[in-house]
Amino acid sequence: xxxxxxxxxxGTPALGVMTTKFVSAAELMAQALGMPDYKFAVIDHPVSSAxxxxxxxxxRTTLDAxxxxxxxx
Numbered sequence: 001x002x003x004x005x006x007x008x009x010x011g012t013p014a015l016g017v018m019t020t021k022f023v024s025a026a027e028l029m030a031q032a033l034g035m036p037d038y039k040f041a042v043i044d045h046p047v048s049s050a051x052x053x054x055x056x057x058x059x060r061t062t063l064d065a066x067x068x069x070x071x072x073x
Contacts, residue, residue: 001016001018001025001026001029001030001033001038001040002029002033003016004016004038004040005029005030005033005035005038008035008038015039015040015041015066015069015070016038016040016041017040017041017042017043017062017066018040018041018042018043019042019043019044019045019046019047020042020043020044020045021045021046022045023042026040039069039072040069041062041065041066041069042062042065043058043059043061043062044058044061
């Protein structure tokens with residue numbers, strides 16, 4: 001979250017992606033960085049133990065959410 005918000009402040013469009021386990025931490029970080037309404041994509045947790053097929057399915061779902069955020073922002 002910190003990197004995405006920092007990039008945005010420098011003029012480089014960015015979008016954070018967080019796992020479901022860290023959504024509340026990401027929201028808190030955005031608030032602490034002065035951007036409480038910063039939108040980000042969410043992918044199911046965990047990713048490290050997911051199979052290739054599971055990761056592909058999660059990535060496809062997350063890409064849909066990213067497209068929606070990019071088109072709204």
